[in-house]
Amino acid sequence: MTDSSSIRFPDGFLWGAATSAYQVEGSPLADGAGPSNWHHFSHQPDAIADGGTGDVACDHYRRYEEDVALMRQLGLQAYRFSVSWSRILPEGRGRINPAGLDFYRRLLDRLLEAGIQPCATLFHWDLPQALQEQGGWANRDSANWFADYAHILFRELGDKVPLWATLNEPWVVVNDGYMHGVHAPGHRSLDEAPWVAHNLLRAHALGVQAFRADGQGQIGLVVNLEPKYAASVGPDDAAAMSRAHAYMNRWFLDGVMLGSYPDELAEMFGQHWPRFDLADMALLLEPFDFLGINYYTRSVNRDAPQNPPPHAESVRQEGAEYTEMGWEVFPEGLTRTLQWVKQRYGDPPIYITENGAAFADPPAHNGRVADPRRVEYLRGHLRAAHEAIRLGVNLKGYFAWSLLDNFEWSLGYAKTFGLVQVDFSSQRRTIKDSGYFYRDVIARNGL
Ligand SMILES: OC[C@@H]1[C@@H](O)[C@H](O)[C@@H](O)c2nc(CNc3ccccc3)cn21
Numbered sequence: 001m002t003d004s005s006s007i008r009f010p011d012g013f014l015w016g017a018a019t020s021a022y023q024v025e026g027s028p029l030a031d032g033a034g035p036s037n038w039h040h041f042s043h044q045p046d047a048i049a050d051g052g053t054g055d056v057a058c059d060h061y062r063r064y065e066e067d068v069a070l071m072r073q074l075g076l077q078a079y080r081f082s083v084s085w086s087r088i089l090p091e092g093r094g095r096i097n098p099a100g101l102d103f104y105r106r107l108l109d110r111l112l113e114a115g116i117q118p119c120a121t122l123f124h125w126d127l128p129q130a131l132q133e134q135g136g137w138a139n140r141d142s143a144n145w146f147a148d149y150a151h152i153l154f155r156e157l158g159d160k161v162p163l164w165a166t167l168n169e170p171w172v173v174v175n176d177g178y179m180h181g182v183h184a185p186g187h188r189s190l191d192e193a194p195w196v197a198h199n200l201l202r203a204h205a206l207g208v209q210a211f212r213a214d215g216q217g218q219i220g221l222v223v224n225l226e227p228k229y230a231a232s233v234g235p236d237d238a239a240a241m242s243r244a245h246a247y248m249n250r251w252f253l254d255g256v257m258l259g260s261y262p263d264e265l266a267e268m269f270g271q272h273w274p275r276f277d278l279a280d281m282a283l284l285l286e287p288f289d290f291l292g293i294n295y296y297t298r299s300v301n302r303d304a305p306q307n308p309p310p311h312a313e314s315v316r317q318e319g320a321e322y323t324e325m326g327w328e329v330f331p332e333g334l335t336r337t338l339q340w341v342k343q344r345y346g347d348p349p350i351y352i353t354e355n356g357a358a359f360a361d362p363p364a365h366n367g368r369v370a371d372p373r374r375v376e377y378l379r380g381h382l383r384a385a386h387e388a389i390r391l392g393v394n395l396k397g398y399f400a401w402s403l404l405d406n407f408e409w410s411l412g413y414a415k416t417f418g419l420v421q422v423d424f425s426s427q428r429r430t431i432k433d434s435g436y437f438y439r440d441v442i443a444r445n446g447l
Contacts, residue, residue: 007386008446014378014397015442016078017071017419019356020056020168022125023406025084027061031099034090036126037136041184052412058404059427061103063297065212066429068110071403072099075442078117080353080399081107082168083157085149089304091230092128093145101156106161119163119353119399121222122150122207125173125183132185136194137173137225141440146203147210154215162217166207167290168225169250170200179308182410190272192269192307194265201255204364205286221256222292222353225249225341227333231315240312243268247310249340257296257345259285290396291341295334295381297327323377324358324415328391329372331380338388343380348396355381358408369421369432378434382447385437398409400438404429 022028028039042053060067071079086092087100104120111118123146127136132147151231176183178193204221211219226248230241254262259281267272289410304313312363316322321329338350357377363368378400389395407419413424419435422428442447 007068016399017403018399019079019080022126024060024207026057026059032097033130034086034414036086037132037184038126042131048412050412074439080119082121086128092131119162121165124168138192143202147206150207164219165222166204168222205283208286218289220290222296227298230298236303240301243303243310244312292398295353298333316416329383334384335387338393352398354401356417364430371432374434375437
């Protein structure tokens with residue numbers, strides 16, 4: 001039963017949609033750009049479910065003006081995108097590629113002309129391959145490479161970007177790229193993973209310091225959070241839930257908000273968990289302006305001692321609705337997560353920087369794409385976000401994931417999250433029913 005009571009968000013609440021460079025741009029080597037580790041990884045045999053790569057994607061590098069026009073049609077107030085590091089610095093550091101900067105200047109100018117606020121993420125997983133070959137995030141120098149890159153963007157683009165994010169979801173880089181090997185660079189190393197996490201957070205902190213010296217506007221960190229539940233009332237499953245919570249939700253936020261890592265991590269990594277310098281942990285506390293939270297689902301966990309950290313596995317819930325990603329539709333988890341962040345980390349300003357769902361959409365017919373499940377997913381999560389505001393959470397805005405159907409990393413192009421359908425054979429865009437629903441939400445500033 002859909003709750004039909006109308007709700008209104010606070011005046012000035014920011015409504016946007018999000019993408020990332022490697023998932024939408026295509027033209028990965030155009031105009032002097034260097035290869036990223038995702039360009040390298042996606043071209044490895046069997047790395048991507050459907051054999052897809054980011055070589056073309058949504059062709060956004062060339063069609064960005066058409067896509068900004070779509071954003072205007074949707075009435076977006078903001079657009080969250082990421083900058084391809086290897087377009088700016090083809091070797092990851094040193095020589096700057098002016099054509100790379102020029103692309104983002106053109107995109108920013110079109111956005112500002114359209115009255116759309118840019119929200120730029122510096123790193124959304126696509127590390128220059130040249131730096132990956134020097135150890136990537138496992139190399140302690142990576143934090144300095146990132147700070148130098150950030151400094152260039154703040155200097156060259158800073159007058160056009162009011163909202164910056166340093167990193168998108170460091171947890172996924174560690175978990176998928178270094179623990180399970182299903183994302184670039186495809187490593188499986190209990191020794192590398194803790195150092196990669198630490199260097200990512202050092203990079204974030206040095207990036208914020210660079211911003212304080214050269215930037216304008218506000219800067220934040222984007223993390224993915226999932227509320228963890230126990231599959232049973234037994235102690236083993238309760239402990240598994242606690243480990244899973246520490247591993248996904250607390251690892252990075254405790255690091256940058258509390259200056260320490262959860263004790264459970266040293267316990268679950270054992271001899272693989274390093275001793276971190278106190279000076280490093282003090283650096284991590286560099287204050288930033290907002291927290292970006294990416295919310296999609298919850299997970300229900302049971303003990304799984306045979307698994308790598310967190311020695312837990314998720315349990316499918318009978319009777320629950322699931323998306324094409326196998327993620328339970330659980331909007332109440334968003335309210336709970338936002339409240340948890342408020343209470344644990346001192347009520348920071350928060351943007352929901354990603355929320356959305358992959359469903360099997362029908363092909364466009366007569367200029368329409370019926371995606372009722374996505375409409376209901378968005379409706380339910382917007383209600384949950386509003387409930388969090390009612391409970392006192394300092395929620396400043398919401399970005400739907402995603403503006404466009406796009407390259408879903410190791411899953412290729414089969415999983416579609418867009419408010420706008422992309423026919424990848426013709427590159428034709430069609431606004432889905434969920435896009436028109438979201439347009440009306442923005443126009444009403446509510447439901
Ligand atoms: O999977 C949908 C999106 C993805 O396209 C974005 O690039 C990325 O920022 C993103 N993060 C999540 C949520 N976190 C997550 C959890 C487990 C594995 C992978 C991602 C979902 N998504």
